Amino acid sequence: MTDTASESAADGGRPGDAASRRRRQIPEGKPFALCLTHDVDRPYKTYQSIYYAVSEGDLAQLKSLFPGRNPYWSFDRIKAIESDLGVRSSFNFLDEQSLFTDRPRRELLSPESWMRYAGRYDLTDPAIVELIHDLDAGGWEIGLHGSYDSYRDRERLRDEKRRLESVLGREVTGIRQHHLNLSVPDTWEHHAAIGLEYDTSLGSSTEYGFQYGYGLKRPFGDSFVVFPLTVMEMALPVERDPTAAWEALESLLFEARANGAVMSVLWHPRFFCEDTPAYGPLYRRLIERALELGAWVGPPGALYERLDHPTAAADQASPSD
Ligand SMILES: [Zn+2]
Numbered sequence: 001m002t003d004t005a006s007e008s009a010a011d012g013g014r015p016g017d018a019a020s021r022r023r024r025q026i027p028e029g030k031p032f033a034l035c036l037t038h039d040v041d042r043p044y045k046t047y048q049s050i051y052y053a054v055s056e057g058d059l060a061q062l063k064s065l066f067p068g069r070n071p072y073w074s075f076d077r078i079k080a081i082e083s084d085l086g087v088r089s090s091f092n093f094l095d096e097q098s099l100f101t102d103r104p105r106r107e108l109l110s111p112e113s114w115m116r117y118a119g120r121y122d123l124t125d126p127a128i129v130e131l132i133h134d135l136d137a138g139g140w141e142i143g144l145h146g147s148y149d150s151y152r153d154r155e156r157l158r159d160e161k162r163r164l165e166s167v168l169g170r171e172v173t174g175i176r177q178h179h180l181n182l183s184v185p186d187t188w189e190h191h192a193a194i195g196l197e198y199d200t201s202l203g204s205s206t207e208y209g210f211q212y213g214y215g216l217k218r219p220f221g222d223s224f225v226v227f228p229l230t231v232m233e234m235a236l237p238v239e240r241d242p243t244a245a246w247e248a249l250e251s252l253l254f255e256a257r258a259n260g261a262v263m264s265v266l267w268h269p270r271f272f273c274e275d276t277p278a279y280g281p282l283y284r285r286l287i288e289r290a291l292e293l294g295a296w297v298g299p300p301g302a303l304y305e306r307l308d309h310p311t312a313a314a315d316q317a318s319p320s321d
Contacts, residue, residue, distance in 0.1 A: 022215045023260030027306045030296035032256040034287070035227060035264040035303060036082070036089030037200060039145045039176055042270060043072050043121055043128070074272035074280075075131060079138065081284045085291065090299035091135055091269075092145035092176050093128075095160040096120040123167050132167055141299035143174035144196070151181040151201075154190040161194055174301050176266075177201040180229070185219055192224040198304050200264060203229025208236065208248065214261035216307075223309040227300045230256075232266040238278050249286050257293050264300065 026033045075091075082089055121128055136142055144164055150157040165172050175196050177187065182201045191199050202212055212228035219226060230252060236245040256263040265286065271279035290297055 019214070019258070019260040021260075022262075025216065025307055026260065026262070027296045027298075027303060031294050032260055033262045033296045033298075033303055034253070034256070034290040035200075035262060035300045036087065036287070036297065037092065037143075037176065037264060037266050037300065038078065038089060038269050039092045039094070039178070039266060040121075040269055041094060041145070041178070043075075043131075044070060072270045072273055074269045075135070077272045077280060078267075078269060079135075079140075081280065081287070082140075083138075085284070085287050085297075087287055087291075087297045088139045088141070088299055088302070090141035090143045090174060090301060092143040092174070093123060093132065093164055094120070094145040094147060094178060095123050095163055096147045096178070123163055129167055133169075136168060141174065141301040142168050142172060143176065143200075143301065144172050146175055146177040146181070146201075148178050148181065151177045151187040151190070152183055154193060157190055158194045161196070171195070173197040173304065175199050175201070176229075180205060188219050188224065188226065192220065197223065198225040198227060198300060200227045200229055200266075200300055202226050203232065203264075203266075205232050205234050208232070208252070210252075210255065210259075210261060210263075214256070214259040216262055218310065221310060225304060225307065227262060227264050227303075229266055230261075230263045233268065233271055233279055233283075236282075238282055239276070242278055242282070245282060246285065249282070250289060253286075253290055253293055253295070257295070262303065 023031060078089075123129075123132075132142055142164070144157075144161055146157055147160060150160060161172055161175075173196060175191055176199070180201050180203055181187070187201070188199060202217070204211075208231035210228070210230060217226040217228065218224065231249065236248055238245045252263060255261070267279065267283050270276075272283075287297060296303070
């Protein structure tokens with residue numbers, strides 16, 4: 001039985017009632033919500049330039065290494081789009097291990113390890129500190145992007161949260177795990193235990209849609225909430241078939257509106273750079289269309305703050321909503 005079917009059954013079999021119940025958790029009486037998120041994986045294009053220059057003979061890639069050029073630093077573009085449309089989003093920051101100082105020496109020979117660890121950045125890099133403070137001051141949400149192994153390592157995750165909070169100067173409440181790594185329910189138990197209030201890791205990099213239901217989930221029946229990820233940009237044929245990519249996004253918006261859903265999207269900052277020119281305009285169009293359809297649009301943390309949490313009695317009747 002799907003989530004939607006079970007919700008309908010709990011409401012006496014009328015799908016409209018389930019949509020109405022979900023709609024009550026959307027802020028400002030809006031018919032549905034669109035939550036905007038960005039995972040900051042690699043803000044600098046460094047080792048990738050060398051990799052492509054060597055592997056594909058594209059020496060033009062090396063110009064990315066010149067001082068003053070930084071094609072992956074697309075934060076001003078994202079801020080400009082969102083400011084123009086009057087919305088905000090969340091940026092999840094990663095405190096990844098270093099391939100050179102934290103990982104076993106044998107991993108230096110592993111291409112996977114280079115992809116995973118060599119592009120890391122330091123949360124205390126002055127440019128990153130300034131970025132975090134600038135986003136925070138402008139009303140954007142700062143979340144944690146758990147490092148590759150942190151989904152099964154509570155103490156590592158606790159340290160990462162503390163380090164990000166020491167840069168930000170206050171508490172961080174939301175997380176998405178890198179690569180959507182998730183061990184259910186252990187990872188969520190770790191998240192709740194270290195004081196995180198919500199998670200956005202439940203999803204796929206290859207499939208999009210409401211496969212985890214239209215509403216938020218409460219795996220422990222308490223105030224800890226999961227926002228299923230509806231679509232990641234990589235799951236769409238953005239460059240190959242932009243029309244199909246747009247039609248997929250628009251049909252998700254229609255489906256969200258019909259069902260009182262919370263739709264969550266992930267657009268990585270590096271897709272707003274010059275190498276991938278189709279992604280930024282598509283993101284902008286998605287937000288514009290959502291606003292036309294009456295959606296509440298914002299970061300998951302802002303939606304979380306407006307939620308009413310279940311009482312113990314209500315938990316018995318509705319483990320998730
Ligand atoms: Zn990531």
